[in-house]
Amino acid sequence: MKRLTFFSIIGLLFLILYACDTTPQNSAQKPHYESPDLVVGLIVDQMRPDYIYRYWDKFEEGGLKRLVNEGYTFRNAYFRHLQTSTGPGHAAQLTGATPSVHGLIGNSWYVRELDRNINVIEDVDSGHQGVGSQPDYPGEKSPANMLTTTVGDELFMHTGERSKTVGISRKDRGAILPAGHTGNAYWYEGSTGNFITSTFYMDQLPGWMQEFNDRNLPQEYLTRTWDTLLPIEEYVESRADDNPYEGTFPGMDSPTFPVDLAYLVEEHGQGPGLLNATPFADELLFELAVAAIEGEELGRGDVTDMLMVALSAADAIGHRFGPASKQVQDYYLRLDRYMAEFFDYLDREFGMENVLIFLTADHGGAYVPEYMSDLGIPTGHQEFGVSAAGQVSSAVGDYLEETYGENFLLAFSNQNLFLDHDYIDANGLDHVAVQKDVKRFALSLDQVGGAITADALNNQEFTIGMRARAMHAFHQKRSGDVIVWLQPQTHGSGTGGTGHGSGWAYDTKIPLIFFGYDIPHGQSGHKAYVSDIASTVSVYLNTPFPSGNIGNPLNDFMK
Ligand SMILES: [Zn+2]
Incomplete structure (x- = not known):
């Protein structure tokens, strides 16, 4: 009994010492409303x-x-x-x-x-x-x-x-x-x-x-x-x-x-x-x-x-x-x-x-990407030294020309396809229908990993995956009409060396x-x-x- 009591007291002392030791040293001097220099x-x-x-x-x-x-x-x-x-x-x-x-x-x-x-x-x-x-x-x-x-x-x-x-x-x-x-x-x-x-x-x-x-x-x-x-x-x-x-x-x-x-x-x-x-x-x-x-x-x-x-x-x-x-x-x-x-x-x-x-x-x-390709890793069917983003841009332009009689793609920048709204209005086309059309075509391209329309981003909320990352990159007043991202390990610019910019x-x-x-x-x-x-x-x-x-x-x- 005495022995036990003795050890209990020692144990308690250790507990107190331990508690003292783990208390933040500066908590007393640093109330929460202080801030760093x-x-x-x-x-x-x-x-x-x-x-x-x-x-x-x-x-x-x-x-x-x-x-x-x-x-x-x-x-x-x-x-x-x-x-x-x-x-x-x-x-x-x-x-x-x-x-x-x-x-x-x-x-x-x-x-x-x-x-x-x-x-x-x-x-x-x-x-x-x-x-x-x-x-x-x-x-x-x-x-x-x-x-x-x-x-x-x-x-x-x-x-x-x-x-x-x-x-x-x-x-x-x-x-x-x-x-x-x-x-x-x-x-x-x-x-x-x-x-x-x-x-x-x-x-x-x-x-x-x-x-x-x-x-x-x-x-x-x-x-x-x-x-x-x-x-x-x-x-x-x-x-x-x-x-x-x-x-x-x-x-x-x-x-x-x-x-x-x-x-x-x-x-x-x-x-x-x-x-x-x-x-x-x-x-x-x-x-x-x-x-x-x-x-x-x-x-x-x-x-x-x-x-x-x-x-x-x-x-x-x-x-x-x-x-x-x-x-x-x-x-x-x-x-x-x-x-x-x-x-x-x-x-x-x-x-x-x-x-x-x-x-x-x-x-x-x-x-x-070329290094990864030589290791046997897929790199978006990329032609090295050629801009994959440039290839997507010209393919979409050709598609618009063939389908609508005119290439009304204004720009492909930051994975955003900007279409000419004046052309769409003047020709009585439906903005959402055109966006869906362009998205469907973009998805047929080897270099493309995914795409989503501005209409989808304006009307839906995404919580995970690339669509969520597209949503967080999409500014309603500044962004384009269709967001197109490339396959993983695909180099957008094709200028040699490497780059960044994707959502991977x-x-x-x-x-x-x-x-x-x-x-x-x-x-x-x-x-x-x-x-x-x-x-x-x-x-x-x-x-x-x-x-x-x-x-x-x-x-x-x-x-
Ligand atoms: Zn950089």
């Missing part, structure tokens, strides 16, 4: 989540491994929409919406009223000009086409306009869309190697940005040779360096290491834009991230600030060489080191418990990791969407959800 979004253009595990053994401890080992990973995270390109993807992250709501249905799309394609960040007839750019720079750029607010916009209004959001990227759209309507955006001008902006934001670059440009880092990087970080024979996770599936740098005969940048500059007249398809463009962006934090004093004031870092060298390298390449592997090994250094900086300056970080992507990417898993599945601040370590297999990021971050900021939000806070890890 700084939110940092790391958005890697074309990053597939499998890269983290594929190259795991070659990462150091402080970068991607630290995110996974200390942060919270969603292993089953997807885009909801099928037009998986940069513009729609970046908008989804911070609006919490899909193209059906935020209105960005592609990187560019056909506009009936203008009878031409507009770019996602083109601010038509705004008169805006480049700031810090060459005089002839086409500067009519802003987030005006994005119809809803972002997390940063809501934070700005919530704090009485004290909060700052800064978006930076090599790409204009990568900087402009994550910065929202009320933040500032800076992007790279390939012809000069400077970071620039537009008069939508300001009339003059801030002093810190001018100082950054004056450092001329791109000129220094252009004297380098891009060789593998580790001995190339250790890159066993990737296929042979010399192979027929990859594009080359202009001026090089083979898609192989090393890439002598100084030679390409001197002998082939390349400029600072050459860095775009090397990891050094993203090394430059991490330098700029620190300069932006220091220059804008982000995270130092009374309210939360946001820094959105869209790393897009990954996309250019992925397009040229594809996910199985040694170039992509080398990029991620270097990204890992850049991230580790950046995290060290945040540790020193803020303490990671005061910084909320999320890592995600704007879309995934496909293996080079390799394009829609992306990494999603939260780290720092109040985030515990863990992982979840629950389905999570990129459109859930905005409401999740909003909960940590105690701000209203963005105006078009359709996502839900990811509460797997919320205390």
Whole structure:
């Protein structure tokens, strides 16, 4: 009896100790209405989540491994929409919406009223000009086409306009869309190697940005040779360096290491834009991230600030060489080191418990279809080097000509067939009947994986599968008349290398990791969407959800 009592008391003590130990250390100091000093979004253009595990053994401890080992990973995270390109993807992250709501249905799309394609960040007839750019720079750029607010916009209004959001990227759209309507955006001008902006934001670059440009880092990087970080024979996770599936740098005969940048500059007249398809463009962006934090004093004031870092060298390298390449592997090994250094900086300056970080992507990417075809995987009866989307477009045009006596297809963009409504009306045709007719014909084509009419999307709700992804990509005022998607593993553009844009898993599945601040370590297999990021971050900021939000806070890890 005594013995039992003794052990019961010891057991109880252990229980109490255990309970004390698992109570969040900072729960007393961090009531729910507090918020982080700084939110940092790391958005890697074309990053597939499998890269983290594929190259795991070659990462150091402080970068991607630290995110996974200390942060919270969603292993089953997807885009909801099928037009998986940069513009729609970046908008989804911070609006919490899909193209059906935020209105960005592609990187560019056909506009009936203008009878031409507009770019996602083109601010038509705004008169805006480049700031810090060459005089002839086409500067009519802003987030005006994005119809809803972002997390940063809501934070700005919530704090009485004290909060700052800064978006930076090599790409204009990568900087402009994550910065929202009320933040500032800076992007790279390939012809000069400077970071620039537009008069939508300001009339003059801030002093810190001018100082950054004056450092001329791109000129220094252009004297380098891009060789593998580790001995190339250790890159066993990737296929042979010399192979027929990859594009080359202009001026090089083979898609192989090393890439002598100084030679390409001197002998082939390349400029600072050459860095775009090397990891050094993203090394430059991490330098700029620190300069932006220091220059804008982000995270130092009374309210939360946001820094959105869209790393897009990954996309250019992925397009040229594809996910199985040694170039992509080398990029991620270097990204890992850049991230580790950046995290060290945040540790020193803020303490990671005061910084909320999320890592995600704007879309995934496909293996080079020709490579898969040679492995015996079906690739949509594709003629390599020829655009499958172009073939569909001309076949539909021919069909209309034969059936109706005229080709009234205006455009095939972002998997949308735009028909001429005036022609349909003038000839007394029925819009829905024509849509169904075109859809039926499209389904007869070998390259086509599926199709749905605008009428079906206007009148029905789909919850799973490609029709649901088409629904989330379909904007009632901006989209076309028939949505046509290609077979899996089919390359839309036919320009060599590889691409993205489809609704298949390799394009829609992306990494999603939260780290720092109040985030515990863990992982979840629950389905999570990129459109859930905005409401999740909003909960940590105690701000209203963005105006078009359709996502839900990811509460797997919320205390
Ligand atoms: Zn891309």
